[in-house]
Ligand code: SF4
């Protein structure tokens with residue numbers, strides 16, 4: 602099959618899965634926009650926003666999407682691009698096969714078109730207390746120091762941008778399961794490793810041992826392959842399987 606690149610066509614063809622509202626039926630709409638070198642998918646969506654005309658020449662509503670940082674840091678622009686969940690801001694048009702197919706990530710409720718509600722991830726972070734509890738009423742001074750080797754792997758975990766790609770890739774995160782998904786589990790490992798955060802390690806492990814917690818992982822390993830930040834999600838899940846098992850035995854023997 603001959604792959605038509607944007608360079609050879611001088612236009613960009615897109616097939617976008619659209620949805621007018623949370624409860625509306627989805628449909629696809631095709632667009633053909635002028636080619637410019639070095640465009641990313643956000644640039645193509647901005648072009649459609651500037652001139653909302655579909656490939657048949659009909660006027661249409663501008664396509665809705667979400668983005669903020671435009672440098673793969675905020676996680677807001679995640680969508681399914683040519684079948685793969687990823688960030689639209691780092692999806693370069695010249696590297697994509699056309700027509701470029703854009704769809705919302707199906708693990709999350711659609712707000713409109715490509716904009717989704719990632720609330721289930723933020724609720725999961727609240728549930729596992731993924732923060733360091735300081736009340737901010739006075740200056741606590743510098744926190745306890747971390748060993749350099751520990752700081753290095755903790756830094757890797759801290760790169761999570763709550764983009765939702767690992768939840769989209771995980772077969773066990775769906776509307777038939779309450780599994781919170783790999784990212785919140787990995788954040789428990791991060792905050793339990795922190796010298797101040799570890800004071801609440803037991804509470805976080807308890808949260809992971811409840812319905813929808815770590816037992817929901819089916820070890821498909823899709824998450825670790827899909828994470829754009831290269832976070833070692835399966836290593837985190839294995840470490841927390843260990844920690845929750847130890848906590849379970851500790852509680853039994855304490856009875
Ligand atoms: S762990 Fe990776 S894929 Fe999952 S939400 Fe965080 S950055 Fe995105």
Ligand code: FES
Pocket residue numbers: 667668669670671672673674675676677678679688689690691
């Ligand atoms: S806009 Fe922030 S990750 Fe794409």
